[in-house]
Amino acid sequence: MYETQGHIDLRNSDYLTWFRFLSSTEKWGKQEIDDYQLAQLKRVVTYAYQSVAGYRALYERAGVHPQNIRTLEDIREFPYVEKELIRDDVEKFSVSMPGRTYTTTGGSTGIPFGFYRDAQSFSKELASKAYQYYRIGWKEGDRQLVFRGLPIDTPDHTVFASEFNELRCSSYHLMPEQMEVYRQHALEYRPDWIRCYPSSGYIFAQWLLETGRFFPPIKGILCASENLYDFQKEVLRRAFPNARVFSHYGHYELAVLAGFCEFTDDYHVLPQYGYAELVDIQGQPVTKPGQIGEIVGTSFIMHATPFIRYRTHDFAVFKNWGCPACGRPYQIWERIEGRLQEFIITGSGRLISMTAINFHDDIFDHIKQFQFHQREQGQVTFRYVPKNTCNEVILQTIHQRLLSKLGADVVLALEKVDDIPLTNRGKHRFLIQELSLKSHDEGISVWALGEQRRKEVENE
Ligand SMILES: [Zn+2]
Incomplete structure (x- = not known):
């Protein structure tokens, strides 16, 4: 029944190239990361100035020029980009290129809007997330049960996607009798991982705990797309005792990605993916542990609609530079406070x-x-x-x-x-x-x- 011919991403050369690049930078120290980020900032700002009318006009009005960037701090001279600015004039902030696709963010939070992703950016996004999952032993082709945020219209609301080796269960149907159907599938399929929205995983976990039903042991729960709250984490841990509850922060605009590490539940900002700033109400950088700031992101992987100093309306709490547990010299956030909405x-x-x-x-x-x-x-x-x-x-x-x-x-x-x-x-x-x-x-x-x-x- 659950036959797979290998994971589809492993046949995607953009995915593989980016994954290899990330792996090759695994041991980078602070200096190498800073050098890389500075070069990338220069590159994306120059690109936007030369190729994107909206950015050029914005920078000319602000009196800034890509040549001004000599250190990482110099990026602060460049104006923030608000969601409304791109939403109201997306073509002016985009570059026409073959293979770009139009993407819209969810309308349920904040300001819904659409923009373009180039052909490579989504492959890089997938590889970046996979790279973070590798920290806890995940790999492409592992069996995973996915609570999916898309209606699945088969009779039992599940479908097996052999190219991802994943059993997809509709998160629209988390009623007791339907959850029992999912559990029966799991008993046969024996997933290594569950991938879910924290809110879906939480409902399923609560139901397992309340009914005392057996669920086959899994290695971990990969949470995505929503903030993982402590109360959810606790219920997930109780329902799946030996599973690692793993979460990351990301968004459709692909400017900032930050995930847990092997050891801690802190958010490690991935420096190869984008440049992340936390800014306070005056627009000043957040530097004190425990201080909250808005996440401002500059994407290194988005070229059809670049995002540069983009205000995400998401908030995080700064922890420090460098994780003592894993040794990565990344920017570390203790918590995501969530979207403004x-x-x-x-x-x-x-x-x-x-x-x-x-x-x-x-x-x-x-x-x-x-x-x-x-x-x-x-x-x-x-x-x-x-x-x-x-x-x-x-x-x-x-x-x-x-x-x-x-x-x-x-x-x-x-x-x-x-x-x-x-x-x-x-x-x-x-x-x-x-x-x-x-x-x-x-x-x-x-x-x-x-x-x-x-x-x-x-x-x-
Ligand atoms: Zn760490």
Whole structure:
């Protein structure tokens, strides 16, 4: 049944070339990385200046020139690029080239927009992710069970993709009877890995734990496309005791990629892929451990629509330079705080990251699924699908505990619902944020939030 003829990526020469390049740089020291990044910054900025009308106009207006780049710090003279700028005039920020494909980002978060990827960039993206997975023993052709964010219209909502040796299960159908179908497949297929959105893996893991069902041992869980929250990690670890829960940060624009290493759950920013900056509200570099900043990325692999000093609206917490555990001299982030649209805004304008809310609490065992919803500043609705064990007293406790995290400047309503719909990419979102947040809005300070969180952590 599950016959495979070898992994399709191993027949892709762009993939193989990039993978070999990454492997050859595995032992690079700080100086080699800096030299490489400086050369790449010069190259992409020169390319954009010469070939991309939008960038040329932007740089001429700012009075900067590619020749200004002599050190890595010099890139800071170049203006940031906002999503809106590219969205409103994508052709001006793109280069016509054969084989480019139009890509759109998900409409459920932030600002939806489209841009072009050149033929090679996606192969490099796949190879870069694979390169990170190699750290924990993954390789192309390993058996993997994938919860896929695409509807699968076969009778049992699974399909075997032999060219990837992966068994794909629809994440749109994570109902108990359907999860049992997936489990039965797994018993026969014996996957080495599960690949999933954290939200899908979490629902599956919770169901396994609650029903006490056996799942064959796996080496790890590869999480992608969403922030992995601590409460999800904990449930995944409990459900799959010897599996490594591995996560990385990335985005469709392919400007920054950062993954865990062999030993730690910190995000190691891959320096061959792009140049990543964390910037504070004044646009200054974040340098202190524990400080939060917006991720600003310059892609080394995107040429059809280049992204240079691109503001991602995603936030991370800086840890330091270099990981003592694995020895890579990379930029290390302790945590991804999530997309701007994953923050709740309180009545007084504080932003609360979903990572700040503690779901480890046993009280949440009495609900099946939940989702926050915000339409107005300072007001939040907590929608929940109750389990049979849920009652009024439990609901009051949930209300209290959530409020203690959200603060006195939030009005919280609980709303019982029958189910929680998925996004159009098959994700289970924890927050539907209808307010349009901007990181540079006056009176809204994500960075102040970072300070507050750090104090909380210190006091815990
Ligand atoms: Zn490390």
